[in-house]
Amino acid sequence: MKKLCFKNRNGVLYFGIGGNFKSSKMKDTKINRNIMISKYRNGELDEELGFKVEKKPTLLMFLNKALQEKRETLKVSSVQSYSNSYKRIVAYFEDKDISGFKPIEIKDFQDKLARKYSRSLINNVRTLLREAFDLAVLSELINVNPVVAVRAPKVLKAKKKQIPFTLDEIDLILENSQGYVRNFLGISFFTGMRGGEILALTWDDIDFVTDTISITKTVSRGMINSTKTQAGTRDIEMIPQARKFFEAQRLETGLKNSFIFLQSDMKSHHGTNVLFYKQFKNLIKRLGLEDRSMHNTRHTFASIMLNNKIEPLWVSATLGHKSLDVTLGVYTHFMPRKEKMVIGFLEKRYKTGTHYS
Structure with missing residues (x-):
């Protein structure tokens, strides 16, 4: 690993490798230099220093692909429903590495949704997650889709009772x-x-x-x-x-x-x-x-x-x-319930009795 170099410009700490230096937007102090060295060793400065950074495939990448497929095949109203579910997923998992998921994480997420949201939203969430992980399986990034092992949760949100107008x-x-x-x-x-x-x-x-x-x-x-x-x-x-x-x-x-x-x-x-x-x-x-x-x-x-x-x-x-x-x-x-079912045609036929009665 090349040595990280520093320069002081008007009291501001600049860092770089070779001849190109960038501002750290911090004062030039010993503590701040050590902070920058630590970031450099952890790879946090790679992008700023112009190093080629290979991003790990994330759930977000595959969710975007799954949602795009919906846009190409479904009506606007259906796509909007999936978009709402997409937002719930991203808000919870953010940009997590696609290879780091366990079924229990999917279950915990579903159970949390089930306490607040409807069955239809949860079904859409499961569909998007399943399709995103299917794409990851096809890309040979994971071997098993974690959604498959998780049953749909029992929705705890009480369905609002419809009271018709008279x-x-x-x-x-x-x-x-x-x-x-x-x-x-x-x-x-x-x-x-x-x-x-x-x-x-x-x-x-x-x-x-x-x-x-x-x-x-x-x-x-x-x-x-x-x-x-x-x-x-x-x-x-x-x-x-x-x-x-x-x-x-x-x-x-x-x-x-x-x-x-x-x-x-x-x-x-x-x-x-x-x-x-x-x-x-x-x-x-x-x-x-x-x-x-x-x-x-x-x-x-x-x-x-x-x-x-x-x-x-x-x-x-x-x-x-x-x-x-x-x-x-x-x-x-x-539908009104009848107190007693009257099967008229049978009563009429057999009211006088039969040879086997």
């Missing part, structure tokens, strides 16, 4: 709102559509002859994207209660032959539902109703329909669920 509350909300906000909420309550799906609707998607709504896209973070899932692309029935609000909105924007809900310039579509969300929150607060999210309008539609014995398959298809199992898994508790 029909009386719906009437109260709609009676006390007006204009495009009233129309937006009316359509939300009586179609079960997601907010982004409503904002992406154009008048071409509405057939007033067949009373059909064609849902093929959604708005998310200012972008028009395809629907959330394949099942989300659907044609649904426009029931009379929903038609009323579409007709009212047609008087506002129908001649524009564009998006059903337009911004104040009457040209641009809404990039988010923030404006409607704020109006909705202020409205239910003013009416003294229990605080609920605007997405609750979708839960309200499902619960009211199922509670009034509307065919579950129709409700599931209208909501755009990929299967009836999804609908029943979320909303079974809203």
Whole structure:
């Protein structure tokens, strides 16, 4: 190892190897010279001295690659979700050497997240970590992916209970709102559509002859994207209660032959539902109703329909669920239970008895 040299320039300590010297930004004292010598021996000055520094492969490097693959294949809204998970990982592990991980570290991290965050965020975290370590395995930097040995944690964060609006509350909300906000909420309550799906609707998607709504896209973070899932692309029935609000909105924007809900310039579509969300929150607060999210309008539609014995398959298809199992898994508790199952056709056949009775 070459000797580290020093110079004093106006009382400031300079250091270097050969003829090039750099300021240490410290006073030239014996203590500071010893500090610089110690840093030099530990390799902390290699980059400043122009030595070639080989950086160790880190988790951050492979996380960036995994996230970039998401950007190339997923919709903007999904990428944003993964980006949020990415931030949690980096904040915890920082720029740790990719070869220095043990499964217990992954478990400890997951358990910490499980006390505060949702199942979906933790699943995204696991996906990014697994894919990052898979890339490291392919690069022959590690032999085993540490995520594989760790089970998904049990989420401890209590899921917020959804409390649907009653029909009386719906009437109260709609009676006390007006204009495009009233129309937006009316359509939300009586179609079960997601907010982004409503904002992406154009008048071409509405057939007033067949009373059909064609849902093929959604708005998310200012972008028009395809629907959330394949099942989300659907044609649904426009029931009379929903038609009323579409007709009212047609008087506002129908001649524009564009998006059903337009911004104040009457040209641009809404990039988010923030404006409607704020109006909705202020409205239910003013009416003294229990605080609920605007997405609750979708839960309200499902619960009211199922509670009034509307065919579950129709409700599931209208909501755009990929299967009836999804609908029943979320909303079974809203379906009325019969005290006793009456199987009429069998009772009629066997009421007089049989030869084997």
